[in-house]
Amino acid sequence: MTITQPSPVVADEPVISHGDDEIELISPDSLTAELVGRYTFLPVNGAAFVMQVMHPVIGDVVGKYSVFRTDPMGRAVRSIDSVMRWVYGGQEAIEEGKRLRRMHQPLQMRNAEGKHISALNPEAYQWVIGTAFPTSVAAAPLVLGREFTSAEEEEVYRDNVRIAKIVQVPMKGFPQTIEEFTPYFDNMIDNVLVAHPTALELVRQMQTAPRLDRAVPKPMVRFANTVARYASVPAQKLNYLTTVGVMDPRIREILGITWTDGEQRELERIHTAIRAAYRVLPERLTYFPLAYHARRQHDQIMKMKAREGSGAAYKVAGAAH
Template sequence: MTGLPIVKGTAAWKYFGDFRAGLLAGQVLVLQVAHPVVAAGVRDHSDYVEDPWTRLMRTAASLSIYIYGGPEGARYEADRLRALHRRFTGVDDGRRYSALNPHAYAWVHATLVMVPVDTQRFYGTPMTPSEVDEYYAQMCDVGRLLGLREQDLPPTWPEFERYYADMIDGFGPNETISTLFETIRTVKKPWRWLPDERWVRLQRWQHRGQMFVIRATLPPALRDRLGLQWTARDQRRFDRFRRVVRFFGSLVPVTLRSSLVRRIGRLNVWFRAHPRAYRFLGG
């Protein structure tokens, strides 16, 4: 299945960079590191525990390039990501692993494919069936650009949903998920100039907020296996929260909801074409 190019007006262009997707950042991280190979790679090679803010910005910049950076920018970023992940190898429970393990690599892509669909389901207006089909075909093209094989992702959206549910059914607690939750609780302040006493209060607030949204948006079966409690009162609070997000999001025109991420994508393509400027700014 081949999708339309990601250009203005198409499903991926409209939905992938929706600013409300940031509310699912924690959920996506949990789903990714629930995969044992991804968990081992993050444990051994990621710096997110020491510097989660920079890691988050780099991930957002990378995504913006291969969705909104045009064909050349997407190919460049895809080649860079494959070369980067080729170095991430190790041993877990006596077995060698690679970050380019096809099943693990496909799962990471699958979690990102699901983000815009979940964003609209939780915080916006759910995509129509035709939009979902167009969007999924476009994201399969992105997956192939990233090095996924034809057999790595199902050919249709209904088959993808079954694959996604089957994968989640096989996940449970692991050390990396526990470390992620601890990192959310103890994360360092993002800016040095922020007073410590103010960050103590903000840190407590962001921890409660992040964990609430993670508990709200994780698939219920996985949430239960991770020992995360969820009550009817929690559900009512989340329903009120997402109604507020949906209302204010509806005030922003569709073409503007992804404008920030689109600009980041174009800026990063420019940086790739001007490496001296990129290095000067610490890239």
């Protein structure tokens, strides 16, 4: 495998790549909003994160600066908070995108070869969002019970480009269509991604019970960690199987992860049960709070707009036309 060395961010690389007028927000009633808001999106997001740190620049920067080792739960919560704002935050999505770019600007270092690298490396920053589409497509049969239609794939990809602009991804070289994305994705797998130590550490972490040292009072730490070790087994299994199961087989091969027919069947059984639960449980229990309220607000506004059409002024105007 040939590994290309990503070029560092030059000094004048703009932090803000898109003006507010260039950015389109994600509709709360879109397929993207329906899927991202579910709690079952968490392990799919985990798969994308593992793929992201397989990029040498991201793996190095995350390995040095991220707190995923010392505060994995906190990091996960903050990550999902950010994603929720991209999709459901309205104008806050734009501000969150700017915040992310500014936050990542100081994350610079020299890698093992002595090369200067930065979290704002354009190729690396693009790849962060690039991982969302293949994981979403691969997860559709688990989350929906079927594959996306061609029209749905196009819709999800258009939203992926919208999110890229929301989080200020430079567009030069970023695929704008699925037809452009396929060779881009193949090239990343064949020529860029590696079995980075940070990615391998993340996969191992998924199979380890979370420690609650920083989440509970000191006198309760030992007891809480013991409870977590046993109580987290079902969630760990769901997280690991979904994360690995939605990866492209070539990604698993790079990481040296085996995937058996038995694991695939177990993954499908788990998600079949989850889909059955989603059909009977209220959305308030199955969606992240911001997603739930944003979708409900949008529904109410749409109903208000529908009622407007029955007003006398609209009837008179319609007759006049």
